[in-house]
Every structure is written in C-alpha cells, then in structure tokens.
Amino acid sequence: MLEFSKFVVVRGVLAIFTLVLVSFIVFSLMEMVPGDCAERYLSFKNSQGSMISLADIQAERIRLGLDKPYIQRWGVWIINAFQGEYGDSCILRLNISQLLGEKFWLSLGLCLSSLILAYVIAIPVGILAATSKNAFLNNGLRLVSYLGLALPNFLLALMIMLFSTVMFGDSLTGLFSKEFRDAEWSYERVKDFLGHVWLPIFILGWSATAFAIQTVRALMSDEIGKLYVTAAAARGVSGRRLLLRYPARHALSPIINSLGFDLNRIFNELPIVALILTLTEAGSLLIEALARSNDQQLAGAIIFLLTASIVGINFITDIILALTDPRVRRSIVG
C-alpha cells in the first residue's frame, strides 16, 4: 500500500511537472504573437472614436503588468493557472474562467463521451474482426477504418449537415435550440440538449472509432496466436469465455495506456467540427480568439486547459493500469 501511494505521488508530481513545461511552451508562444494586450485593447478603443497616444498604451501596459520581465509574468500566470484563474481576455475584457466555465466542461464532456462511444463500438467490433475468418467482414471493416482517416470529421459533419438540411429542413447545428440557449438548466433544456448532442458526439468519435477498431483488432490478433491461449483452449475453455478471459485482458492494457492520446486526437477535431456545427463551446471560442481577434490570453488558457485534461487522463490511466494489470503492479511493488 505504501509503495502504491508512493507511485501515485510520483506520477502526480510528474504530471504537474509536465503541465508546468506545457504552460511554459504555451506562454512563450502566446508571448511571441506580434503586439500585446495593451496595444490590442487600445487599438480597439481607437476604432471606437477615442484618440490613443503612445503614453496611453504605456500606461495600459503598466496597469496590466506587461512591463514586468518575462519569467516573472510566466510565474504569475502559471500559479494563477493552477488555481483556475487565467486573467482577463484581451478583447472581450471579461474574466476568462467565467467566459469559459460551463463551455469548457461541456466540450470536455462531449469529447469524453465520443471517446467512450468509440471504445463501446470498437471493442466488440475489433474482437469480432480479429477472430472472424469472414473475408467480407474483414475487408469491410478495413475500408471503414481507412475512411476514418481519409474522410476527415469536418467533411463528414458537413455532409451530414447538408444532407439533413435537404432532407429534413433542419441543419442540426448547435447544442441547444434557440429558446434554450441561455436558459437555466431544467428538464426541458436537458431534453433539448440530448436531442442535439448526439451528432457532435458521433462526428467527433468517427475517426477515433476507426482508429480504435484497428488498434483492438491488431492487439487481439497478436494475442490470439500466443501459446497461453492455445494452452487455455487445450484445457477446454472455449468460445467467448476463452476470448474474454485470456487475450482480451492482455489486449486491454495497451488500450488503457493510449486513452490520453485518443483524447488528444479528439481535441484536434474539436475546433473544426465545432466551427461547422456552430457549437458555441471551447473549440470554436478558440478559433474566435485566434482567427478573428488574436486574443492570446484566451487562446493560451484554452490550449492549457485542453492539455491539462490530457495530462489528467494520462495520470488516471496510469493509476488504473497499476490497479488492474498485475504486471505493472508487480513492477511498482517490486
């Protein structure tokens, strides 16, 4: 037990260290964007009619603390970031954690749901594909997983959207109907939400599912050929019992291990799918922040949050692996 808690603590410290490194990369990148918050804000004011001088920009810089050295500002930023505080958005002049708040959790929920969907589909289908000798089924599944890569999510989203526009006259966009967009959470709002949310989950999960099927299939067919499976079969275990008790358990560990990277892949799809489906959550907020306004403060916060959730997932999967896989457990306890 002591070794185990030591393992958890070491992993936790490593995860936090990774996050600090990530924050340094993200902060430096955001720092390299031409122009800073003060200039941007005042040039916005300028366009509203008031006259701005260089002295005003300098005063604004001091007010925002932008005159302090780089490392010091990073330190302040990272300490605040770990407390869930990201300062104010450059353009919108709103507190970022308030601005993101619910939106971030919604999009994280979306991504996690599509990750779960991907594996709920992929594990049985992948096992089936690995054990079945049916050439037709195997080739069909191969084609689907190839299409998962070649037909990017945004293209799929576009096609489904346009198809439904033509067929049903409803473009299926957004996460809520108009009347529920800013309403309080209620039974009706949840119902409305569930009616909309399946499409983004499906589209986000599309290529993840294709990849997962391929992974599960490859792992299973590797394991099935091994001697311990033959030995188990010789002892009279057969059928589903054999598959689930022996090769499937072995194949599970690498899958749990790669969950973090699967989430990473889904995050990659999020902004683009969000843009097409006009979901007003974190993904499209990022595009808004970057493309339209160069809002480095907001963009940095979003990238940091996304990476933090991946690091978090990696941390959790490490613990789960240590709990479920006797081999890993052995190596910790020693």
Next chain:
Amino acid sequence: MTDTTNIDVTDDQKMKEAYFTASQGQLIWQRFKKNKSALAGAWVLIFLILSGIFAPFLTPYDATIAGRDKGYLNGAPQIPSFCDENGCSLRPFIYTTERTRSIKTNFRWVTETDTSLEGRRYVEFFTKGIPYTFLGVPFETHLFGVDKGMIHIFGTDSTGKDIYSRTLTAINTSMAVGTIGVFIAFVLALAIGGIAGYYGGWIDSGLQMMTDTVRTIPSIPLFMALAAFIPDTWSAEMRFFFISMVLGLIGWPTLARRIRTHLLTERNQEYVLAAQLCGASPSHIIRRHLLPSFTSYIIVDLVISFPYMILSETALSFIGLGLKDPVNSLGVMLQNVTSADVLLNYQWYFIPVIFFIVLVLAFVFVGDGLRDAADPYSDSSK
C-alpha cells in the same frame, strides 16, 4: 520430398540463395508486390503525383484568377460528346454557352447553351495556350483545349476559375506542403531522436520528457495558435512556407520517439559489438551499421506521416488559418464546399473532395503496405 527432381532442387537453392543474399530493399519490394491493395494504392499515388507535377501541361488554363472564364461562372462540367441530334463527329465537342439577360429571363443572368452545329466547340489536343515554364524551359502547349472559347470538364467556381485546373494545381501544392513539412519533421526527429538514442542516460530522459510534453499538446489547436501569427500583409508564398514549417515543427515527436527506440535497441546488438571489437570508429559504426539498419523503417514512417501532414494542412486551410487564395491547395478547395447552396446547385464543387479522399487513401494503403513489407516477421507470423 522424394519426387523432386534435381532441377527443382537447384532452382529451390537458387531462390533460397537469392533470398538470403537479397538486400533489405529487395526483400521489402518482394513482400510489397504481393500486397494487391498496396500496389494499387501505389499506382494511384504515382498517377496523382505525376498529374500534380505535370499540372501546367495537363490543364488548359491558369488556376488563378488570371485564367477565369468571365462568361461561365458557377458553370456545370462540360463533358465532350461525339453525337447529338445534328449528327455525329469524329472529333468530340462541347457547346458554346452564353450568359444573357432579357425580359424573357426576368432580367436575371442565365446561361444559355447553343446546341446548333455552329455552337459546337471541338476538342483539340496539344493546343497552344497560356505560356508556362517547366523545369526552366518555357512551353505553351497544353494537353487539350477547344478551338474557340474555353472548356471546363469539372465546371467552374463562382469566379469562373476552372475547377479541373485548380484541382491538379492543388494536388501539387498540398504535396509540396507535405514534403516540406515531412522533411523538417524528419530532420528534427533524426537530430533529437538520434541524440537521445545514441547517448542514452540522462540526455535521453531529458529529451524524452520534452518529446512527450510536445506530444501531449493537441496539435491542431496549437497549429491554429501558431498560424495566427501570420500577419495579413504576408504574401501567399510566405504563408505557404510558414505553414509547411509549422507542420514540420509540430510533427516531429512521434518520429523522434521511434528513431530513439530503434537506436537504443540496435546499439546493443552483437553486430555493433563485433564492429567495435574490430576497432571500428563510432562514425563508421553509425554510417555503415546503424543507419542502414533502419533506413527502410524511416522511409516507411515518412510515408505514413505524409497523409497526416496533408490532413493538417487541409484542416488549417479549411478554417481559414492556412493557405489562402490565390494559392490553390486541397484545403482551399474544400473551403468552397461549405455552403448548402453548393450541395443543392453546384455539386461539381465536390470533385476536388474526391481527389482529396483518393489521395489520402492511396497514401494510407501504400504506407500500410510498406509497413507490413518492412516488418521482417510479417511472413513468419502467418
């Protein structure tokens, strides 16, 4: 075994000898040839790459706004035919179209097709068209054209640009972005993975930590953050190089990891020890023993990472942060299909999408085939 003749035995031996003396490349090629889908993918890929490279010759018009057809905006594809009610002709032809506006059409611009004999435009081959330079030599011959007016076999877009010409040029651009991106990623991966793998120890741990951190950051959001650097004042060419560089700068970790793992296992192999005992210098060992041991794997990895580069470029251009007009890339072309109007009225905008899917699929097939072929255990496992 008893009924095999002597000739068979010698043949068999020759084959075995050929097998054991074959180079890595020959072995991979032998295994690759057996994989039908990968071979088909390779042919499609070669065809697409060649049509991208020879795009100026294969396409009748300039792909930028300079080659627009003012009289045929949002025009449907013109498929050459041999026969109509006015009789047949040995030379395929299309019809002349004209944009008119009158009281008959409620004063809206409509495109009228002249299907009479006079309205026929005959397709010609090796026509003289807009001049271009290929490999530094000026040319003005194009594969095909029509005797009068213009021909658009894939139709035109809203500004009258020829979609066929644009698609072939776009393949070229996307391939170029991918090549530069893969090259930069490769150089970085070779340096970082090579150092980590060759030295091992704490250098390896430090570099691994860094590689893993970069790998954790979701790349598309990071691409977007980097692409937002690009000031509006940059020219299309500068954008192009910047985007390729960004793709390369973020794409290296996976490759670096593989090179490092490979070097770590290879440098403890007996043949390296044997070479060291014979007194070979480290540079000799790296050049003559370590590098040849994994060049084939690197090539395979590069082919596999190619479609991801193309996909990333497409995604970036698609949201408007990547390449922009007048540069044609597949992503720029895909951007045009986002409106419902296109699906309802201008379905030919989707033709580049087909090219895009086929290109990525071909790369994936070839990459998978190469990976299986380069795996020395792929034969024995079956």
